[in-house]
Amino acid sequence: MAIQISVFIENKEGRIRKAIDTLAKAGINIRALSVADTSKYGILRLIVSDNEKATKALEKDGFIVKENEVIVVTVPDEPNGLNSTLTVLDDADINIEYIYAFVGNEPGEAIVAIKVEDTQKAIEVFEKNNAKILKKEDIEKI
Template sequence: MEVKQISVFVENKEGRIKKAMNTLAEADINIRALSIADTTKYGILRLIVSDNKKAIEALEKDGFIVKENEVLLLEIPDKPNGLNSVLTTFDEKGINLEYLYAFVSSKPDVATLVMRLENMQKAKEALQDNGIKLLKKEDIQFL
C-alpha cells in the first residue's frame, strides 16, 4: 500500500533540524520514521508522521518548504539477504529504486522499510506478486 510521506527542505545550518523537530513537537506530531539526506547547502528530512496535514501546516507556518509524496511501506525478513530479495525483484522487473530507509519494527525478525521507486504501481505489483507484505499507515503504531 502507498503511504504519504512528508519531505521537509532544510538549510544545512546549525539548528535548522532542531527547529523542525520543535515545530512538530509543538504541534503534537509523533514521528514514526525519518531519514535525512544532505548536501553542502540543504538537506531533505523525510518523515512518516502521525498527522501529515497538521505537520505540513505547522512546518509551512514556521517557514519550511514541505512536499508530500507517496512511498511504499513494507516488511521484509530481518536476516542476511532479506533486503536483497526485494532488490532482486526490482532488478528482474526493471524498476529503479530512488531511495529507501528503514525503521525499527516491534515484530521480532522483521525489518520495516520505506521505499520510493520510479514506477510505484509497477513496484507495488511486483512486491505483491512475490509475496512481500505491504503495509498501510495504520499498520505502524504512533505511541
C-alpha cells in the same frame, strides 16, 4: 503505500532540531526519518503520525514541505533480508530512487520505505511476490 513528508531545510546549525521541535509542539509522532544533504541544503524525509497536521505546522513555521508516495514494506530481519526485496524490484526493472529503514514492532521483521520511479508497478510486483506492504493504519500502530 504511504505518504512521506519531505522538508527542505538550510544546511546550517539547528535547522533539523527546529523542524523536529515544530512537530513535537504539534503533537506529531515521527515513525521514520532520513536526511539527505548537500553543502547548502538538506531534505528531511519523514513518515509521521498525522501528515496534514505536520504539514500545516511545518509550513506555519516557515518550512517548505512536499508530500511524496513511498512504499513501506516489511523485509526479513536477517542477513541479506533486504536483498531479497531488492531482487524483486531489480528483476522487474524497477529503479529505486532512495530507500531508508526503520524499526517495527514485529519480531523477525524490519521495515523499509522505498521511493521508486513507478510506484504502481512496484506495488503490483510486491503483491505478486507476497510482500507485506504496510498501509497507513499499519504504520500508525508502530
